Amino acid sequence: MSDYGLFLSFNNQQEVFRFPVNPERIEVKDGSEGKSYTVAGLGEINAILYPKLTEISFESFFPGRTYPFVNTSKDKLKLPIDYVNTIKGWMESRRPVRFVMTGLVPDPLSGTDSGNVVRAMKSFGINMAASIESFSWNTMSGSPEDIEFSITLKRYVFYGARKVVPAKDSKAAAVKTKERPDDRKKPNSYTVAKGDTLWSIAQKLLGSGSRHTEIQKLNGIKDHEVRKLAVSRVLKIP
DSSP: OOEEEEEEEETTTTEEEEOSSOOSOEEEEOOBOOEEEEETTTEEEEEOOOBOOOEEEEEEEEOSSOOTTOOSOGGGOOOHHHHHHHHHHHHHTTOOEEEEEEEEEEOGGGOEETTTEEOOEEEEEEEEEEEEEEEEEEEOSSOTTOEEEEEEEEEOOOOOOOOOOOOOSHHHHHTSOOOOOOOSOOOSEEEOOTTOOHHHHHHHHHSOGGGHHHHHHHTTOOHHHHSSOOTTOEEEOO
16 A cells, blocks of 8 residues: 555544554455355255444554654654553443544556556545454563554444334224134124114124115015114014
């Protein structure tokens, strides 16, 4: 890589620092939770599931003095132990940080001058919320004022409970639990009580008042008798 920078921030960039020495190598790990199964007649099959969270790992050191290759200005360069304590404090907060890597790399499609000099550069970058999965450090034997470290970050996905709002349209009615069917035996006769009408009897016993004409025809009830049924009269029910 020709020129790039690595930044770590906390609490919406209220605290932020740039790693003062770029690592020689950055490992980015992606994967999935795929599983294999053995199926009769087919053999082994692979089920592709959701991808796993991206992990980024690298090693570098926090310098105790300003080396020529340090990419942080002298006035912003912290003491090595201050970088360590800052990262440890963020880990103890149990809250995510934000990792940003940005810079330029040679663009192979831009052509070359004299066959070996790339004419143009293209930008690249990573910007993600992350959890600090591991962080280890120790003093360097050759340079005791420096602290070397290794760190692993994992992409963090924000989540939370969502409020369920009841639907008010016809689709909501369709998902209601079906009523249990009425398996009781239907009566084949009914004794008229005070206040009964053919409509109310049909509604109660047949499920619809409009079926009152069926009861009228079955029992030979004349039209002038419909308005006032004789109490205690036994009616046949279709």
